[in-house]
Amino acid sequence: MAVGNFSTANQTYRLLMGNGLIYSVPRFQRDYSWTEEEWDDLWRDIENTLSPEGESSHYMGYLVLQSEDSKNFDIIDGQQRLTTLSIIILSVLANLKKLIDQKTDAEKNQKRMDQLRNSFIGYLDPVTLIPRSKLNLNRNNNSLYQNYLVPLLPSPKRNLKVTEHQMRKAYEWFESKIGSAYKTGENLAKFIDQLSDKLFFTVINVNDELNAYRVFETLNARGVKLSSTDLLKNYLFSVVHAQKADERELQELDNRWEILVSKLGSESFPDFLRTHWNSRYKFLRHSELFKRIRDSIQDRESVFKLIREMEADVDPYVALAKPEDELWSSDQKAFVKELRMFNVRQVYPVLLAAYRKFPPVEFTSLLRAVSIISFRYNVISNNPTSEQERIYNTVAEKISSSLNSFSEVINELRPLYPTDDQFKYAFAEKQLKTTQSRNRRVVRYVLFKIEKKCSGADYDFDSDQYNIEHILPESPDISWSHISDQDQDQLIYRLGNLTILNAKANRSIANGSFDEKKAAYSGSEFEITRRIASENSSWNDERIADRQRWLADQASSIWRISQLI
Numbered sequence: 001m002a003v004g005n006f007s008t009a010n011q012t013y014r015l016l017m018g019n020g021l022i023y024s025v026p027r028f029q030r031d032y033s034w035t036e037e038e039w040d041d042l043w044r045d046i047e048n049t050l051s052p053e054g055e056s057s058h059y060m061g062y063l064v065l066q067s068e069d070s071k072n073f074d075i076i077d078g079q080q081r082l083t084t085l086s087i088i089i090l091s092v093l094a095n096l097k098k099l100i101d102q103k104t105d106a107e108k109n110q111k112r113m114d115q116l117r118n119s120f121i122g123y124l125d126p127v128t129l130i131p132r133s134k135l136n137l138n139r140n141n142n143s144l145y146q147n148y149l150v151p152l153l154p155s156p157k158r159n160l161k162v163t164e165h166q167m168r169k170a171y172e173w174f175e176s177k178i179g180s181a182y183k184t185g186e187n188l189a190k191f192i193d194q195l196s197d198k199l200f201f202t203v204i205n206v207n208d209e210l211n212a213y214r215v216f217e218t219l220n221a222r223g224v225k226l227s228s229t230d231l232l233k234n235y236l237f238s239v240v241h242a243q244k245a246d247e248r249e250l251q252e253l254d255n256r257w258e259i260l261v262s263k264l265g266s267e268s269f270p271d272f273l274r275t276h277w278n279s280r281y282k283f284l285r286h287s288e289l290f291k292r293i294r295d296s297i298q299d300r301e302s303v304f305k306l307i308r309e310m311e312a313d314v315d316p317y318v319a320l321a322k323p324e325d326e327l328w329s330s331d332q333k334a335f336v337k338e339l340r341m342f343n344v345r346q347v348y349p350v351l352l353a354a355y356r357k358f359p360p361v362e363f364t365s366l367l368r369a370v371s372i373i374s375f376r377y378n379v380i381s382n383n384p385t386s387e388q389e390r391i392y393n394t395v396a397e398k399i400s401s402s403l404n405s406f407s408e409v410i411n412e413l414r415p416l417y418p419t420d421d422q423f424k425y426a427f428a429e430k431q432l433k434t435t436q437s438r439n440r441r442v443v444r445y446v447l448f449k450i451e452k453k454c455s456g457a458d459y460d461f462d463s464d465q466y467n468i469e470h471i472l473p474e475s476p477d478i479s480w481s482h483i484s485d486q487d488q489d490q491l492i493y494r495l496g497n498l499t500i501l502n503a504k505a506n507r508s509i510a511n512g513s514f515d516e517k518k519a520a521y522s523g524s525e526f527e528i529t530r531r532i533a534s535e536n537s538s539w540n541d542e543r544i545a546d547r548q549r550w551l552a553d554q555a556s557s558i559w560r561i562s563q564l565i
Contacts, residue, residue, distance in 0.1 A: 011203050013060075013085060014196035016225055017120050017134055022225045023065070024136040025079045025364060028237030030252075031140045031163035032170075032232050034080050039173055042084060048193070049198050056198070060185055063201040066208065071552070076186065076231055079137075084134050084170060085199070087121045089173035094152050096129050109185035116192055142166060158518050198285065211463050229269040232293065233257055236307075240300045255379045256307055278398045279349035279356075283393040316355045320348055329360065335367040345372040346389040349396035354409065357399055360407040361364035369410055372559045376418045379442060380555075381426040388416055410563050417564045420556045427552035428545070431493045434468055443468055446502045447528065450554045455527040467506040469499045471517065483540060491541055496548025499529045514539040 040167045049058040050515050060366060063078035096113040110417035122133045137145045143162045146156045157166040182188045200523045231497060240253060264272055274289050284292055297303055319325035323337035339347065354366050377383050396405070396410045403409050418426065432439040441461075447468070448461035459466065472491055483491065491497055502522060509520045514536075 007205050007207075009203050010200055012057075012197050013199040014119075014203070016201065020123060022132070022134060022136070023075055023082065025075050025083075025141070026234040026238070027241065028234045028250075029075070029079060030233070031138060031161075032080065032083050032167050033163065034084055034170065035166070036169075036173065038080070039084065039170055040229065041185070042081075042175055043481060044172070046195060046199075051307045052192055058186050058199050060199050060201045060426075062204060064204045064206065066206050068207055073205070074207070082135065083111045083141075083145075083167075086121065086145075087170050088178070088195075088497055089192060089412065090114065090149050091171060091178050092182075092192055093121070094171075094175050095182065096185055103184055104509065111188045112185050115332070116440055120192070120196070140164070141278070142445060151338075157267045169468075170393055183192045202232050209272065223376060229261065232270070232290065233296060234272065235290075236297065236303050239298060240303050243300045245300060253303070254319065255306065256311065256340045259308075260310055260314055267316070269513060272314065272317055273310070274358065275317060275345075275352065276310055276347045276404075278351035278393045280309065280314065282397060283390055301355040303407075312356065313352050316352060317348065320345075320351060331364050332367055335364070336446075337373045338365075338371040340377050341445065342371075342374045343438065344378050346385055346392050347374065350392050350399065350409075353396040353399035354531050357404075358406065369413070370537060371407075371415050372561055373413060373416050375559050377416050380423060380430055381418050383418070391416055407456060407563065410561065414564055417561060418563075420560075423559075424552040424556050427495070427555050429548050430548075431490075432495065432498075433493045434470075434498070435500070440468060443495070443498055444500070446555070448494065449500065449558055451500065451526050451528050453554055453558055457525075457527075465503055467502050467503045469501040469506050469517075471497050471514070472544070475511050477511050477513070487541060491544055492521055493549060494544055496544040496546070499532060500526050501529055518539050 011419060045058050048054050060081055061078070063082070064076040065073040065078075066076050067073045090491050093113055093116060096109050096116075099109045100113065120134070122536055133150055134141055135145075140161055144155060144160065144167055147153070148496065149167070155171070158170070160168065178188070178191070195406050210282040219456065236257075237250065240250060245253075261269060270286070270289065274284060274286060277284055277289070277292070293306075297306055298496065315327060319327040320336060323333050323340055323342065325333075327335075328336055348439075350370065351367070354363050377388060378385070391413070395409060398412065401411060403412065432443050434440045434443055434526055444461040444466075448459050452458050470492055472483065472488065474492055475484075478490060480488070499521075503518065505520045509517050518536075521529050532547070536547075
């Protein structure tokens, strides 16, 4: 299927490697990294597929290729799988060579070996009569592959890069597995014959890096994780390489890149790069990122400038997802913890820009302010994030260029701060279903904050000593029949129906009547819970609404930015 500047098709491994096509791993693409765990998974899949009761085929996933001439293809995603399959073919050839050397059906096995090599490993160029490999690997892997694995020569065991050791071990691992399973030349050839027809890929062919990046973004959005990080790396390194950089410079760039990627860990590199970019320059959406990078970074100076700027931002970016990170002071940890709990990331560009520019005191003030804004705007008011993201990025760009203090920044953030009336209205109507773990944490956080305002007591809202108490229970007994089933569904998770209670007391009253619960409430250590017993003779929709309005009044004075009143 052809669509615009890319096409898709399902292809077997035999078709993929046929017809004189050449596949190359871009020079600066990541190294071979599969380990025994991945080898064993693939081997088991192959064994299951080739067994008499096995499936008719085995799906190998997406393969993203880039080509302008339909003959020479760069492997944008899928090199680990293609390299490993090539190593499997070479392992079969090595076992055929052993049979030939042992004079076991030598003539037929030589023909088998030549045919399999021509079909899957390399062929004789009809013009130059020079053997050509169907697969070329990156700068760190190709030498071992072409000089030792392809000609079936013993690989050196010393002075190899880590990735070369990994390829050598893969070759030896598969050679042993195949040699144990297939003893004759006929069976070895049959293994490859069946394998090549039963393994298939979804092949996506694009004509340039920009379309490749768009494919990555589309598939990643659908849950298929492809490495747009490798595509970005390859582009940046190719820019430096094109300007005649020496190997030491490329190696330094490679080391610094790997440190960046390793620091991010489970965080997505493209997400970091976009946040980094938006903290310094005009707002970009994910779909625009690669094009802007390609248009802006076109010489070695700009590549190294980008690397330096990313190095400056990576530690605070990672720490924003880790409230206990040593980067933060004790005050800052509390606000980072709140942002993490609220799951608000749109503010990250502003925080990166401010971290670079402001002294710690002003940065801490901004952290507190954006936590309050996030609580008002996102958690309680549930306002749309698209406009919020754009405003945050505009402010981040201004911090990088012209805003020099917290007071200037906070005025720019005024459109994201719901007024007290707006906030109280949203709070008074808020439901948070505590069957969801994030909502449970937010409810505990809110109730303990209000308790602190009322009593001055500061509790650990994450402590197992305390539970959320649903005054109208989640599973009400007959004593609650004065509230209809339909109304119960609407009332149970309203904030006015929720309080905090010692875990033991919470278990003892369970789903009891309101009169039974009042006795436990009146003896509670929490003022907001004692108030329920002292101020209410019954519990219904009106009492819940009244209490929620009272909670909203307390909340508006807790989550408040005085400069924006």
